[in-house]
Amino acid sequence: MAATLRDVADRAQVSVRTVSNVVSGYEHVSDKMRQRVLRAIEELGYIPNPVARTLRTGKTGLLSLVVPEIDVPYFSQLAREVIDAAADLGFQVMIDQTGHDHERERQLLRGGGRRNLFDGMLFAPLATGDELRDVDPARSSPLILLGEHVFDRRFDHVAIDNVVAAHDATTHLLDRGRTRIAAIGAQPKERYATPLQRTEGFRKALDEHGLEPVNALQATAAHYGRADGYAATASLLRESPRPDAVFCYSDLLAMGAIRAVFDAGLRVPEDVAIIGIDDIEEGRYSRPSLSTVSLDTPFIARTAVSRLAARIEDPGLPAEEFVAPHKLLARESTG
Amino acid sequence: MAATLRDVADRAQVSVRTVSNVVSGYEHVSDKMRQRVLRAIEELGYIPNPVARTLRTGKTGLLSLVVPEIDVPYFSQLAREVIDAAADLGFQVMIDQTGHDHERERQLLRGGGRRNLFDGMLFAPLATGDELRDVDPARSSPLILLGEHVFDRRFDHVAIDNVVAAHDATTHLLDRGRTRIAAIGAQPKERYATPLQRTEGFRKALDEHGLEPVNALQATAAHYGRADGYAATASLLRESPRPDAVFCYSDLLAMGAIRAVFDAGLRVPEDVAIIGIDDIEEGRYSRPSLSTVSLDTPFIARTAVSRLAARIEDPGLPAEEFVAPHKLLARESTG
DNA sequence: TTGTAAGCGTTATCAC
DNA sequence: GTGATAACGCTTACAA
Numbered sequence: 001m002a003a004t005l006r007d008v009a010d011r012a013q014v015s016v017r018t019v020s021n022v023v024s025g026y027e028h029v030s031d032k033m034r035q036r037v038l039r040a041i042e043e044l045g046y047i048p049n050p051v052a053r054t055l056r057t058g059k060t061g062l063l064s065l066v067v068p069e070i071d072v073p074y075f076s077q078l079a080r081e082v083i084d085a086a087a088d089l090g091f092q093v094m095i096d097q098t099g100h101d102h103e104r105e106r107q108l109l110r111g112g113g114r115r116n117l118f119d120g121m122l123f124a125p126l127a128t129g130d131e132l133r134d135v136d137p138a139r140s141s142p143l144i145l146l147g148e149h150v151f152d153r154r155f156d157h158v159a160i161d162n163v164v165a166a167h168d169a170t171t172h173l174l175d176r177g178r179t180r181i182a183a184i185g186a187q188p189k190e191r192y193a194t195p196l197q198r199t200e201g202f203r204k205a206l207d208e209h210g211l212e213p214v215n216a217l218q219a220t221a222a223h224y225g226r227a228d229g230y231a232a233t234a235s236l237l238r239e240s241p242r243p244d245a246v247f248c249y250s251d252l253l254a255m256g257a258i259r260a261v262f263d264a265g266l267r268v269p270e271d272v273a274i275i276g277i278d279d280i281e282e283g284r285y286s287r288p289s290l291s292t293v294s295l296d297t298p299f300i301a302r303t304a305v306s307r308l309a310a311r312i313e314d315p316g317l318p319a320e321e322f323v324a325p326h327k328l329l330a331r332e333s334t335g
Numbered sequence: 336m337a338a339t340l341r342d343v344a345d346r347a348q349v350s351v352r353t354v355s356n357v358v359s360g361y362e363h364v365s366d367k368m369r370q371r372v373l374r375a376i377e378e379l380g381y382i383p384n385p386v387a388r389t390l391r392t393g394k395t396g397l398l399s400l401v402v403p404e405i406d407v408p409y410f411s412q413l414a415r416e417v418i419d420a421a422a423d424l425g426f427q428v429m430i431d432q433t434g435h436d437h438e439r440e441r442q443l444l445r446g447g448g449r450r451n452l453f454d455g456m457l458f459a460p461l462a463t464g465d466e467l468r469d470v471d472p473a474r475s476s477p478l479i480l481l482g483e484h485v486f487d488r489r490f491d492h493v494a495i496d497n498v499v500a501a502h503d504a505t506t507h508l509l510d511r512g513r514t515r516i517a518a519i520g521a522q523p524k525e526r527y528a529t530p531l532q533r534t535e536g537f538r539k540a541l542d543e544h545g546l547e548p549v550n551a552l553q554a555t556a557a558h559y560g561r562a563d564g565y566a567a568t569a570s571l572l573r574e575s576p577r578p579d580a581v582f583c584y585s586d587l588l589a590m591g592a593i594r595a596v597f598d599a600g601l602r603v604p605e606d607v608a609i610i611g612i613d614d615i616e617e618g619r620y621s622r623p624s625l626s627t628v629s630l631d632t633p634f635i636a637r638t639a640v641s642r643l644a645a646r647i648e649d650p651g652l653p654a655e656e657f658v659a660p661h662k663l664l665a666r667e668s669t670g
Numbered sequence: 671t672t673g674t675a676a677g678c679g680t681t682a683t684c685a686c
Numbered sequence: 687g688t689g690a691t692a693a694c695g696c697t698t699a700c701a702a
Contacts, residue, residue, distance in 0.1 A: 052679030
């Protein structure tokens with residue numbers, strides 16, 4: 001059905017070698033030949049088969065992006081930029097979701113049983129424990145980790161300085177005169193890097209202001225969604241004295257938190273100030289608009305993709321760490 | 336480096352045929368052989384190369400999902416469900432974004448020069464004109480269209496009844512006693528199916544209530560984002576008399592609209608009622624929560640993926656149309 | 671039930 | 687500069 005290289009060669013009366021040269025833009029082909037070949041390609045509507053090419057070259061032109069859930073705004077924003085950055089370098093992107101399933105994470109790290117289908121992987125788990133331990137950098141396909149600051153120096157790594165980001169957010173609340181500051185986002189059971197680091201930054205900021213963290217004001221959240229933020233806040237507001245500010249470990253938690261404050265008959269920021277982390281677009285239009293720590297997702301995406309491309313070219317590259325800039329954005333929700 | 340079928344065969348002292356049989360779960364293999372093979376596979380850490388398999392079978396196990404922008408909540412929600420539905424059927428999903436570029440849409444419809452890399456395509460453009468005209472269903476890879484109600488009967492099609500959905504939304508505003516109803520979402524220049532159909536439903540509802548559509552109250556929106564909704568609403572509110580309700584062609588437009596109303600010193604829904612279409616989660620937590628028309632994205636995703644799988648099996652299937660259910664959700668933004 | 675060998679559509683290594 | 691031809695790793699007739 002579909003024309004092959006050989007069909008083109010037959011029609012143009014040349015060898016497949018020559019056709020291949022023309023198709024892949026090889027320099028040394030005479031003009032006469034090139035014309036003949038191009039005409040045959042045109043006439044047959046020939047399209048090269050990337051799979052066959054892949055089998056030969058070992059490169060598929062495909063990257064795999066692994067996220068917990070693509071419909072979490074932070075990840076869909078990241079995905080958008082990853083796809084664009086990848087396209088600029090000639091790659092397409094397939095997306096896998098881990099849900100919140102460790103076994104699935106582990107499986108995907110091993111290539112999901114389809115290792116050779118993509119040239120490299122961007123792994124952006126919400127929460128990674130020691131799934132990585134079993135992975136051998138030398139044997140697995142090129143891998144870039146996204147999002148954590150420290151966990152495994154054997155892999156390339158585009159990080160956020162979570163401790164500082166959380167510290168900045170908390171300090172902003174303190175600077176606004178808040179003293180009973182709650183936090184939402186610690187993990188109930190697991191000991192993941194991101195929440196641990198954010199908790200560390202949170203406590204550090206309190207400490208610098210001579211405040212003790214109050215256990216009852218530190219709420220856990222299994223996921224980082226609106227529903228979790230809502231539930232946790234509703235519960236925090238029943239404490240007495242109640243908190244006068246909430247630091248949410250994600251903007252989505254914060255969106256739920258804002259709604260919960262109002263449903264409790266209180267006001268943001270007058271009664272309770274709220275700040276998040278991520279800077280999703282939703283927070284710029286919400287009422288009140290959400291103060292947050294903006295993570296530079298374009299930087300993260302571009303850095304990760306270009307590093308992955310480099311590592312695909314040269315798998316022997318030493319593991320490196322890149323830290324994405326972040327920036328506090330004071331908006332209405334913190335007055 | 337990586338072990339091949341032949342390596343396994345050598346190690347297990349059997350033929351590649353037998354190994355292949357074991358790997359692909361062929362029935363008739365003696366237990367003794369199977370054990371030998373499995374052990375060799377284990378020892379060598381063998382993983383089948385899907386590319387080579389593909390070259391032979393012609394199936395990659397990859398679907399392509401094409402959307403305008405993955406970070407638009409409606410599309411990321413859809414993507415999430417498509418990826419899950421695809422995984423259930425053994426497919427992985429690659430995502431391409433068209434931006435709002437017609438040329439890119441056309442290019443992707445032709446397979447983006449990499450036709451054979453995926454088994455089939457789900458095409459969910461925000462706005463498609465006649466890019467499809469040039470596409471020959473018999474020659475292109477299996478294709479399912481998502482989102483429009485009518486445009487090309489030659490292709491499978493999972494649709495929304497846009498006319499009825501828009502009619503229902505508008506009628507809801509009318510039932511609440513609103514009479515100066517604005518609409519946001521018509522396209523400035525292009526004549527795309529979705530906006531045209533929603534406009535049709537909007538006018539029909541007005542007509543049934545004996546109202547004439549007021550030109551000044553029908554705002555265009557180039558994209559369907561928050562910024563567009565904000566700008567259009569800000570401008571509509573300067574009309575006099577000003578509208579007492581706004582029907583937005585997307586929830587994201589509506590989120591911008593709500594913010595614009597408040598920035599103008601007015602209240603939702605008291606002064607201006609607002610309704611959208613899509614039912615994104617954001618609208619359930621916004622203040623006020625957003626009345627909307629819920630589109631059944633799980634239905635859309637599951638139907639589209641399973642139809643695509645069926646068409647991949649049997650490309651000769653006649654084109655069919657599926658209509659996704661929708662449902663009006665009255666929330667705070669319409670009082 | 672298992673082995674042998676012929677492709678799948680490319681690219682790459684030789685020669686010429 | 688161009689032509690044969692051998693891989694790439696797998697599936698699948700065809701034989702045995």
